[in-house]
Amino acid sequence: MDVMHNFELYQPGSIADAQAILADVKDAWIIAGGKDSLDWFKERVKQPSALVDITGIAELHGIAAGDDGGLWIGATTTLTEVAEDGAVRDKFPMLAKAASLVASPQIRHLGTIGGNVSQDTRCLYYRDGFPCYRAGGNTCYANTPTAMNREHTLYEASRCVAVTPSDTAPVLVALEAVMLIQRGGAKVEVAADDFFIGPDIDITRMTVLQRGDILLGIRVPGTWAGSHQYFEKAADRASWDFPLVNIAMAARTEGGKITAASMVCGAVQCTPRRLSDVESLIVGEAPGADLEGLVKRVAARGARPLTFNQFKKPLMENLAVRAVRSLAV
Amino acid sequence: MDGIGPFDPTVGYPPGPAIREIGPDGSKIPLWKPLHMSRRAFLRGVVCSGTVIAGSAYLFSTATAARADARAVERMLRLTVNGRTHTVDVPPNETLAFTIRYRLGLTGTKIGCNSAECGACNVMVGGMTVYSCSTLTHRVRDKEITTVEGIARPDGTLHPVQQAFIDELAPQCGFCTPGMVVSAVALLNVNPKPTIEEARLALSGNLCRCGAYDHYLRGVMTAAERV
Ligand SMILES: Cc1cc2nc3c(=O)[nH]c(=O)nc-3n(C[C@H](O)[C@H](O)[C@H](O)COP(=O)(O)OP(=O)(O)OC[C@H]3O[C@@H](n4cnc5c(N)ncnc54)[C@H](O)[C@@H]3O)c2cc1C
Ligand code: FES
Numbered sequence: 001m002d003v004m005h006n007f008e009l010y011q012p013g014s015i016a017d018a019q020a021i022l023a024d025v026k027d028a029w030i031i032a033g034g035k036d037s038l039d040w041f042k043e044r045v046k047q048p049s050a051l052v053d054i055t056g057i058a059e060l061h062g063i064a065a066g067d068d069g070g071l072w073i074g075a076t077t078t079l080t081e082v083a084e085d086g087a088v089r090d091k092f093p094m095l096a097k098a099a100s101l102v103a104s105p106q107i108r109h110l111g112t113i114g115g116n117v118s119q120d121t122r123c124l125y126y127r128d129g130f131p132c133y134r135a136g137g138n139t140c141y142a143n144t145p146t147a148m149n150r151e152h153t154l155y156e157a158s159r160c161v162a163v164t165p166s167d168t169a170p171v172l173v174a175l176e177a178v179m180l181i182q183r184g185g186a187k188v189e190v191a192a193d194d195f196f197i198g199p200d201i202d203i204t205r206m207t208v209l210q211r212g213d214i215l216l217g218i219r220v221p222g223t224w225a226g227s228h229q230y231f232e233k234a235a236d237r238a239s240w241d242f243p244l245v246n247i248a249m250a251a252r253t254e255g256g257k258i259t260a261a262s263m264v265c266g267a268v269q270c271t272p273r274r275l276s277d278v279e280s281l282i283v284g285e286a287p288g289a290d291l292e293g294l295v296k297r298v299a300a301r302g303a304r305p306l307t308f309n310q311f312k313k314p315l316m317e318n319l320a321v322r323a324v325r326s327l328a329v
Numbered sequence: 330m331d332g333i334g335p336f337d338p339t340v341g342y343p344p345g346p347a348i349r350e351i352g353p354d355g356s357k358i359p360l361w362k363p364l365h366m367s368r369r370a371f372l373r374g375v376v377c378s379g380t381v382i383a384g385s386a387y388l389f390s391t392a393t394a395a396r397a398d399a400r401a402v403e404r405m406l407r408l409t410v411n412g413r414t415h416t417v418d419v420p421p422n423e424t425l426a427f428t429i430r431y432r433l434g435l436t437g438t439k440i441g442c443n444s445a446e447c448g449a450c451n452v453m454v455g456g457m458t459v460y461s462c463s464t465l466t467h468r469v470r471d472k473e474i475t476t477v478e479g480i481a482r483p484d485g486t487l488h489p490v491q492q493a494f495i496d497e498l499a500p501q502c503g504f505c506t507p508g509m510v511v512s513a514v515a516l517l518n519v520n521p522k523p524t525i526e527e528a529r530l531a532l533s534g535n536l537c538r539c540g541a542y543d544h545y546l547r548g549v550m551t552a553a554e555r556v
């Protein structure tokens with residue numbers, strides 16, 4: 001962890017200018033809060049020749065009401081701004097909560113929501129520069145009998161066993177958010193569910209973002225606005241720590257029964273994992289001890305733990321149970 | 330290369346004269362060895378005189394050539410720190426912690442982990458706490474920066490937080506103290522009567538390796554009673 005390599009820094013004021021630089025400099029790297037990026041450079045694992053600081057582009061910043069009762073959140077809006085915004089807290093309290101639980105105050109003051117969903121995985125081997133599959137090599141250092149893999153995946157390992165580290169990602173998937181991406185001359189909309197990609201699709205990236213793409217922002221539709229929402233993050237420490245498992249649930253109830261539910265779990269797979277089994281199980285049912293027992297049985301079905309992350313399975317089950325329990329008031 | 334930090338082959342170090350000097354007996358002595366000076370005084374001397382210290386290429390990346398692309402940022406920038414505006418020559422890859430410590434000589438701001446994990450480098454930018462070790466200086470151009478040196482009154486009167494930290498025996502080794510002071514002052518600026526839980530959250534981005542957290546927390550609460 002040291003001084004960074006030399007690079008050119010660009011601070012464009014418009015999307016067009018940013019795109020022109022990204023087109024000219026083939027290895028240019030977008031930087032927003034820099035909280036994920038600078039670590040890569042200090043470790044000298046990644047050494048792009050140019051950085052494009054997008055925080056000077058006014059259109060990328062801020063929170064606005066959408067016409068469907070939802071919200072538009074610009075990519076460079078900081079996590080502190082998301083956590084403290086009145087409209088976010090009112091309509092999507094679990095998004096505010098997840099943002100407020102990321103890392104530490106200082107990181108949230110500069111770290112952006114765009115950077116939070118676009119951040120790379122935290123697999124220690126990969127971050128330390130081991131030439132693993134994800135780094136273009138031909139082995140996985142985390143999936144060996146003695147490897148340290150307590151933070152790694154339970155599902156859909158495909159050569160790589162790294163997980164999504166983001167706290168806001170499962171919330172955005174649960175809220176059925178849409179990511180708006182500037183790709184060349186076109187604006188592309190991608191559902192949050194499809195935005196995150198696993199190693200089976202492309203082992204070298206975590207999202208659909210390609211070189212040159214700029215994430216403009218996130219549209220959270222009104223679908224789940226004002227619903228009952230639950231977010232919980234289990235981590236080794238209360239501050240500064242990535243989730244071991246986190247869970248996001250939005251649900252509606254009527255007459256004591258659950259009428260709709262959306263539940264997504266983070267840090268158990270390379271992408272946020274939708275708990276479809278739990279969703280279909282609980283809709284139409286009344287929350288309570290019986291339902292909780294069933295939820296516990298299906299929540300982590302199909303999990304395939306590695307050597308040191310078996311604890312994640314009961315953790316995931318218990319978090320799903322606690323989310324459902326929050327409906328029983 | 331016996332400078333500060335390990336030799337880094339990717340950095341183009343300037344050749345001899347800038348980093349070594351011939352001693353009275355003809356031997357080469359490294360300029361940076363502060364023989365009879367405290368580290369702090371030495372650093373200040375170096376910063377003020379503009380002397381190039383061994384390993385300064387490593388610290389200051391003098392290897393960066395002139396901008397190849399006119400659209401890239403200019404190295405010269407204006408930085409307002411503790412109410413004073415400085416014009417400084419800062420390469421694009423320099424962090425705010427380096428600029429503050431080694432160009433402006435404000436060594437109250439510490440560098441602990443250098444990776445956004447400990448809070449030793451905590452400063453306020455526009456009233457908000459940030460880790461200066463993980464913030465590019467160019468990113469905070471034109472912003473108001475407050476370091477721990479800017480907390481006490483110009484006449485030397487301590488801020489209530491500083492006084493309360495002394496009264497509550499908060500610091501042990503003191504390495505985390507500047508960061509703790511900045512976090513506590515930033516909190517009281519916006520929330521003069523915090524609950525202990527709010528204070529805990531405000532300090533949650535500052536690690537104390539001596540584990541004096543409760544003392545710092547008591548300090549914040551004592552200060553809140555006094556402001
Ligand atoms: C000590 C520490 C603890 C942390 N703990 C947590 C935690 O508990 N939970 C959590 O979720 N995260 C955590 N993080 C990660 C960090 O908080 C998030 O990654 C942060 O939100 C990143 O935002 P940023 O703007 O600083 O990212 P940057 O570093 O600026 O960007 C991250 C990545 O996203 C890309 N990117 C950013 N914006 C765009 C855009 N608009 N378009 C295209 N690409 C873009 C960048 O190119 C880069 O690859 C932690 C980080 C540290 C250092
Ligand atoms: S030195 Fe900046 S957070 Fe540790």
Ligand code: FES
Pocket residue numbers: 499500501502503504505506536537538539540541
């Ligand atoms: S007093 Fe020693 S690190 Fe906090």
